[in-house]
Amino acid sequence: MPTILAIESSxxxxxxxxxxxxxxxxxxxAGQVVHEEFGGVVPEHASRAHQRNIVPTVAVALKRAxxxxxxIDAVAFTRGPGLIGSLMVGVSFAKAFALARNLPLIEVDxxxxxxxxxxxxxPKPKFxxxxxxxxxxxxxxxVVKTALEQEIIxxxxxxxxxxxxxxxxxxxxxxxxAGPEIDKLARQGSPTIKFARPDPGELNFSFSGLKTSxxxxxxxxxxxxxxxxxxxxxxxxxxxxxxxxxILLRKLxxxxxxxxxxxxALAGGVxxxxxxxxxxxxxxxxxxxxxxxxxIEYCTDNAAMIGVTGSFKYEAGEFVGQEVxxxxxx
Ligand code: KG4
Ligand code: ZN
Numbered sequence: 669m670p671t672i673l674a675i676e677s678s679x680x681x682x683x684x685x686x687x688x689x690x691x692x693x694x695x696x697x698a699g700q701v702v703h704e705e706f707g708g709v710v711p712e713h714a715s716r717a718h719q720r721n722i723v724p725t726v727a728v729a730l731k732r733a734x735x736x737x738x739x740i741d742a743v744a745f746t747r748g749p750g751l752i753g754s755l756m757v758g759v760s761f762a763k764a765f766a767l768a769r770n771l772p773l774i775e776v777d778x779x780x781x782x783x784x785x786x787x788x789x790x791p792k793p794k795f796x797x798x799x800x801x802x803x804x805x806x807x808x809x810x811v812v813k814t815a816l817e818q819e820i821i822x823x824x825x826x827x828x829x830x831x832x833x834x835x836x837x838x839x840x841x842x843x844x845x846a847g848p849e850i851d852k853l854a855r856q857g858s859p860t861i862k863f864a865r866p867d868p869g870e871l872n873f874s875f876s877g878l879k880t881s882x883x884x885x886x887x888x889x890x891x892x893x894x895x896x897x898x899x900x901x902x903x904x905x906x907x908x909x910x911x912x913x914x915i916l917l918r919k920l921x922x923x924x925x926x927x928x929x930x931x932x933a934l935a936g937g938v939x940x941x942x943x944x945x946x947x948x949x950x951x952x953x954x955x956x957x958x959x960x961x962x963x964i965e966y967c968t969d970n971a972a973m974i975g976v977t978g979s980f981k982y983e984a985g986e987f988v989g990q991e992v993x994x995x996x997x998x
Contacts, residue, residue, distance in 0.1 A: 670741035670982050674975030677758030678750025678778045680709045682721035686733035687975030692788050693733035695972035698725050707844045715753030722761050744978025747775040748998030755994035763990055772987045774978045777998050780818055782935040783810055785966040785973035793960045798929040800920045803936035804830035807873050809923045815980040822871025829938045832875035836882050836908050850905045851941050857902025859910035871923050909943045917947050933960040937968040
């Protein structure tokens with residue numbers, strides 16, 4: 669089994685990892701604070717920050733793994749989906765590194781990798797399992813038949829779950845990304861406010877109606893009580909989180925019933941959410957599921973998951989040539 673250098677640069681985190689024989693030796697992520705003042709990721713700033721960060725991030729990943737460039741057998745990288753300018757930096761770096769050392773290249777789908785983050789450490793789910801992948805850009809229900817055979821059975825028709833957190837946080841004046849802030853504040857409040865729970869049918873999700881419902885509810889309350897948001901921030905956050913978690917778990921429960929699967933996993937940045945983690949644990953205990961949630965470092969964007977996916981693809985002999993290009997909508 670090979671030693672893989674893995675690169676992730678799809679959004680606003682520059683990450684590099686060394687994965688040997690499927691085991692994560694290092695996982696180094698440089699975040700970007702530059703976006704905070706704009707209330708969201710600015711693509712042009714993101715790609716420039718990736719350019720500054722990529723070389724030192726890879727150097728630290730090698731050092732922490734106690735490996736040298738000559739120890740690397742293959743380079744795995746995120747080809748997409750993501751921001752094109754951000755992807756371009758990671759893909760170009762991966763191709764250059766592979767070209768210079770005459771190494772095989774492995775392209776990785778970012779969403780497939782979020783699911784396979786579960787294989788970065790024990791306990792690992794058993795195939796086939798059901799995975800709810802919730803991030804800033806995606807919300808998917810995936811049946812994972814084998815590592816490289818994943819079928820999407822439900823998805824969002826508008827905003828992603830992370831977007832729902834971030835956009836409602838923006839309305840409350842919270843800094844970007846608002847997900848972790850809402851999580852923190854929610855712990856000090858109670859879900860006393862009712863918001864809409866849109867349901868587009870089947871196993872699909874919709875969050876844009878929730879955003880509108882939050883906006884109208886806040887506007888109405890502020891009219892009667894100008895300091896409503898300031899005075900009730902914790903309860904508002906608890907209510908937003910409660911609603912998003914309710915929507916996610918309702919569909920997860922339906923998907924488990926329809927597929928008959930009892931190995932249930934959570935992946936993506938939003939799985940760092942304490943309400944969702946607790947909600948899944950409770951629901952799982954009631955349903956008799958075996959539930960799996962990666963460590964937070966492996967939930968948010970990271971290169972370890974790219975390296976783990978790269979290991980599966982190396983084993984399957986799935987390589988790409990130097991002509992490979994980033995794909996924003998993979
Ligand atoms: O997977 P990820 O790191 O990047 C994407 O591929 O999108 O997910 C980022 C998303 C953001 O929307 C962020 O607000 C959300 O995950 N997030 C959280 C929490 N931590 C990160 N949302 C709710 N609660 C959290 N604790
Ligand atoms: Zn992601």
